[in-house]
Amino acid sequence: MTSFAEYQHRRQQFMEKIGTGTAIFKSAAMAVMHNDVEYAFRQDSDFFYLTGFNEADAVAVFAPHHEEHRFILFVQPKDPEKETWSGYRVGVDQAKAVYGADEAYPIAELDEKLPQYLQKADRIYYRFGRDIGFNHQVIRHWQQLLRVYPKNGTGPIAIQDVGTILHPFRLVKSQSELALMRRAAEISVKAHNHAREFTRPGLCEYEIQAEIEYIFQSQGGTAAYPSIVASGANACILHYIENQRQMQSGELLLIDAGCSYQYYNADITRTFPVDGRFTPEQKIIYELVLQAQVAAIEQIKPENPYQQVHETAVRVLVEGLLDLGLLTGDIEEVIKEEKYKPFYMHRTGHWLGLDVHDVGVYQWGEDPQPLWPGQVLTVEPGIYIGPGIQPIEGQPAVDPRWHGIGVRIEDDVLVTETGYEVLTAGVPKAVAAMER
Numbered sequence: 446m447t448s449f450a451e452y453q454h455r456r457q458q459f460m461e462k463i464g465t466g467t468a469i470f471k472s473a474a475m476a477v478m479h480n481d482v483e484y485a486f487r488q489d490s491d492f493f494y495l496t497g498f499n500e501a502d503a504v505a506v507f508a509p510h511h512e513e514h515r516f517i518l519f520v521q522p523k524d525p526e527k528e529t530w531s532g533y534r535v536g537v538d539q540a541k542a543v544y545g546a547d548e549a550y551p552i553a554e555l556d557e558k559l560p561q562y563l564q565k566a567d568r569i570y571y572r573f574g575r576d577i578g579f580n581h582q583v584i585r586h587w588q589q590l591l592r593v594y595p596k597n598g599t600g601p602i603a604i605q606d607v608g609t610i611l612h613p614f615r616l617v618k619s620q621s622e623l624a625l626m627r628r629a630a631e632i633s634v635k636a637h638n639h640a641r642e643f644t645r646p647g648l649c650e651y652e653i654q655a656e657i658e659y660i661f662q663s664q665g666g667t668a669a670y671p672s673i674v675a676s677g678a679n680a681c682i683l684h685y686i687e688n689q690r691q692m693q694s695g696e697l698l699l700i701d702a703g704c705s706y707q708y709y710n711a712d713i714t715r716t717f718p719v720d721g722r723f724t725p726e727q728k729i730i731y732e733l734v735l736q737a738q739v740a741a742i743e744q745i746k747p748e749n750p751y752q753q754v755h756e757t758a759v760r761v762l763v764e765g766l767l768d769l770g771l772l773t774g775d776i777e778e779v780i781k782e783e784k785y786k787p788f789y790m791h792r793t794g795h796w797l798g799l800d801v802h803d804v805g806v807y808q809w810g811e812d813p814q815p816l817w818p819g820q821v822l823t824v825e826p827g828i829y830i831g832p833g834i835q836p837i838e839g840q841p842a843v844d845p846r847w848h849g850i851g852v853r854i855e856d857d858v859l860v861t862e863t864g865y866e867v868l869t870a871g872v873p874k875a876v877a878a879m880e881r
């Protein structure tokens with residue numbers, strides 16, 4: 446659990462950065478399926494990071510320059526009848542007492558109360574999102590203030606994306622965030638190890654999915670994203686989530702599944718033979734991906750550019766594909782012209798945290814984003830040789846003996862003061878451990 450003091454600290458740091466501006470955050474919407482069935486609610490990550498407040502239909506405002514109220518919450522008021530249908534509400538009074546807001550109002554009063562927190566701000570910090578109605582509401586307030594700007598000479602003259610201020614904080618994880626990420630990783634490790642031991646020919650992909658998600662759920666977590674359980678050539682479909690196929694002897698199984706625990710995520714991929722034995726071709730490709738993944742992870746240490754992780758993986762994969770004759774030509778040219786893309790078409794990883802594809806910049810124009818202690822990233826190279834693979838012009842046709850092999854290996858890695866720590870190291874990945 447994240448402590449009250451930590452939320453306060455986050456708000457303090459954030460408000461120091463916005464200074465004379467006012468920031469507005471909208472909660473996530475309550476997802477409603479037709480016929481009135483509600484999906485589980487999941488708070489917006491920025492909103493949650495600063496407030497810990499876990500309800501829909503709420504707005505958080507930060508106005509560090511305001512004389513009385515710096516942190517203001519607009520929430521759904523207590524309503525016993527509505528709460529009977531859709532669950533407990535914190536209510537206006539508790540929003541102050543429990544969540545530390547300096548002032549709280551019913552959400553219905555937003556239009557009336559918001560202007561007092563905007564009129565002395567020099568800019569509005571807001572992220573335009575999927576809630577078009579709310580985007581317009583913010584713009585409407587801004588336009589009203591612009592209209593009186595000539596008279597007052599004060600008020601916001603710009604809207605700036607709030608992510609530019611907040612996301613650098615989210616990119617570096619605190620000790621309490623890391624504790625939750627370690628827990629998410631630990632549950633995911635357990636699920637992957639069980640899935641590998643449970644897998645055998647004749648089972649269906651969804652049976653493996655059920656075993657994995659049972660472990661997530663029974664440990665207080667949920668699936669961080671739709672689990673990918675992809676056997677045979679399905680492993681070459683990057684977002685395969687149907688998970689309907691019956692697994693056969695001689696095939697590989699690629700599992701990309703991670704647990705979300707108290708909003709923090711893990712994201713692990715392993716690929717292993719369904720019957721416990723790699724074919725020679727599968728083993729060659731697996732070893733190459735593993736070599737690329739290990740080399741990429743070894744690049745992780747403070748001040749190394751993020752980009753170097755991807756570039757290292759690409760170089761190892763391309764060298765291997767050239768050696769195997771699956772690609773031809775000069776290595777520098779193959780890399781520069783991305784001739785490897787039919788085999789490896791995605792990035793080697795992403796930031797990980799409150800979101801699976803977490804916030805944070807990867808590259809500043811030509812300048813690198815240096816790695817920094819406390820960042821967590823995935824490292825997930827792969828090779829995908831779908832039956833319909835189309836080599837780039839001038840490259841050789843792929844011998845059918847390679848067809849249908851898809852391998853990805855993904856771990857979650859923390860940047861430490863001196864290098865890295867693999868948070869998901871509890872799932873083996875050596876060739877010998879994948880076989881039985």
Ligand code: GLY
Pocket residue numbers: 670701712795801825855
């Ligand atoms: N499972 C989503 C990803 O690996 O990025």
Ligand code: MN
Pocket residue numbers: 701702712713714855
């Ligand atoms: Mn993944």
Ligand code: MN
Pocket residue numbers: 712794795823825855
């Ligand atoms: Mn990933």
